[in-house]
Amino acid sequence: MNELRNERGSVKVIFTLAFVVLCVYVGLKIGTPYYRYSVFKSDAREIARVGLGDISRTKTMLVERAQELKLPIGEEDISVNVTNKTVLINTSWAETVDFFGVYQKELDFSVNIEE
Secondary structure, three states, X not given: XXXXXXXXXXXXHHHHHHHHHHHHHHHHHHHHHHHHHHHHHHHHHHHHHHXXXXXXXXXXXXHHHHHHOOOOOOHHHOEEEEOOOOEEXXXXXXXXXXXXXXEEEEEEEEEXXXX
């Protein structure tokens, strides 16, 4: 208990808390785009199954889902091809993650689905 009251002990606690807060911040900043990518990919797989080979309906559903997730994808960025028994969906985008305005990291995502 005396270590927490002296200056050296309180500095350890402050640095530890600052490190934990920094790790949570970085985790959320990087984790959010990957979470949205995962959700969109899963939903795109379901939309490919439900679209029943209608290209315009499938594309519309994908664009709506991308807008709900606030992804930088437009209708022209999504490619939907229907063959005999498969639906091919291809799209890609990039998101820039900003860390305190000091460092920016560009994350590239690509969805290639064949259902």
